[in-house]
Amino acid sequence: MSIRHEQKEQRRALILQTALDLFIRKGYGETKVADIAKAADMSMGLLFHYFGSKEKLYEELIRIGCERLKIDFDVMNESSLAIFTAVAEEIFSMISTNPSAAKMFVLMENAQHLDSLSEDLKEMLTEADKLIKKSIPLIEKGQLLGEFKQGNAEALAVAFWCSIQGIAQYIALHPETPCPDTMWVISILENRKAD
């Protein structure tokens, strides 16, 4: 009861990894179970042995993603700038260190716009969308303090988070690419004077 158990875990991991890669490359619908099986070099039957269905496999990935990608900046008594810097730093470090973290990032984003998902899964996912909303008051605070650029706070939040999202997506699909510097994205928010 050792070799088996170990191989079982490896199989599961292999399937999850393979599926994640295909899902973010081609999308859920265009990724056929046959594709995953082929890429993971096993029969389709085995895939169904491990995960009951294509959808369950997908949901398992989302569940894992939700656990790993908990981004929060609720507390902290620091300046807005410091908070956003810390969060961005953490995200960039994740995606540049661990290729599958970047992929997870993309998966979660894509999953949001998928109808056929169980309700509890959908709830978990809306978290991400709330990131923008939750940033707004913090940004407004930063604007008052003069740390941040003036302008519509929601638009600033969109610019900041979508930039991160866009970059994460690129890194996920092109892992060999040099990762941008966190501070470059912070520049979007920062109120700075010309050189």
Add this chain to the structure above:
Amino acid sequence: MSIRHEQKEQRRALILQTALDLFIRKGYGETKVADIAKAADMSMGLLFHYFGSKEKLYEELIRIGCERLKIDFDVMNESSLAIFTAVAEEIFSMISTNPSAAKMFVLMENAQHLDSLSEDLKEMLTEADKLIKKSIPLIEKGQLLGEFKQGNAEALAVAFWCSIQGIAQYIALHPETPCPDTMWVISILENRKAD
């Protein structure tokens, strides 16, 4: 030979628009012809009457996108900063004015990672990926002149273009959102000192 011709064009346009919206929301594979037909309030048969197949419909959209979204910054004798500003300005103006332009942006991005496409279509699409590559020398020039931040030029290019991509994607999916200011994205590139 007037009412008919006009309605024909309207139908085509309606189908294209509906499909574009669904394709970028759910992805090509998850968008069923039945979905498009239903959203456009017509029978599936009619859809096939206008466009021979789901794939042809998709390709038609890409073709349209390629025409409309010709982004170039080859010539111009201006500073790198001025060039990037002009390009970004143009893109932001497009996506904030015309909702379907933003959607096209997303479609083109997604299409790149789609295997099942005719070769000539794929070629058209690789253009976009070349944007980053083509930016590198311009960025290096800007760095030499002190206009741009120091650091890996490719990474800077990725940060800039992916931010735009990410923002365009968000605007496409949430058209009511206030559009970020072009200069915020330019801040990513710009070499500025703290306030």
Add this chain to the structure above:
DNA sequence: ATTCTCATTGAAATATTATTCAATAAAATT
């Protein structure tokens, strides 16, 4: 008014995909 053309539909035919299952092989347990 009659004929012609073509837009439109719904249902039937195909094609593709997901899923199940009986059979086999290989590891664990006795």
Add this chain to the structure above:
DNA sequence: AATTTTATTGAATAATATTTCAATGAGAAT
């Protein structure tokens, strides 16, 4: 070594999706 369990496969089946088509109706042409 015999038995039990379970990982694995490939082929069969079920479920979905795409595509075709014959029939209908509504403008255009005569």
